[in-house]
Amino acid sequence: MGLGGVSVGGLRNQPSQVVALLDLPQHVAPLFDMYLHHPNQQPSLRPRLPQALVAHENQYKKSPDDALLAQYDAQVRRYYQERTGGNKETSWSEQIADTLKKESRPHIRSFLESQGFIQK
Structure with missing residues (x-):
């Protein structure tokens, strides 16, 4: 089919607005959005x-498996170096560690409660 795609989790930043926009019922929660396209390269x-x-x-x-993880980290680092012309030099493990250090979407629990997923 020649389709490219990317999934985006940004709609979880404002899930209540997405629920209102799409008129979603109770027990439905937007998790991510997926974009499909025919790439020009x-x-x-x-x-x-x-x-x-x-x-x-x-x-x-x-x-x-530490050796396998180290091999993957090196592969990801090379990928980013090649893709960005040397402007990004990071491994998968470093990216995950940076992500986990930050508080992410503290409003999600109250949103899930409002949609009926979590009983108080």
Whole structure:
């Protein structure tokens, strides 16, 4: 089909407004929006987290494969260096750590309560 796509979670910044705009009923919550398009160029594919780090069989693996994670971090770092002409030099682990340091969407709990997902 030749489609490209990107998912965006930004609508969770103002979920009540999205609910009103789309006239969503109770027990429905917008999680992300997806944009599909026919790209006018073929960008390089972004490296994906190896399945061995995210797929678990019969039991959860408590500690990740450090060597595999380091290999993926190096791959992501190279991807960003190439894609940005050296302006971005970061690994996946660094990006996740930075994201988790920040408080994100403190209003979500009260929104989910208002949509009937969480009982007070």
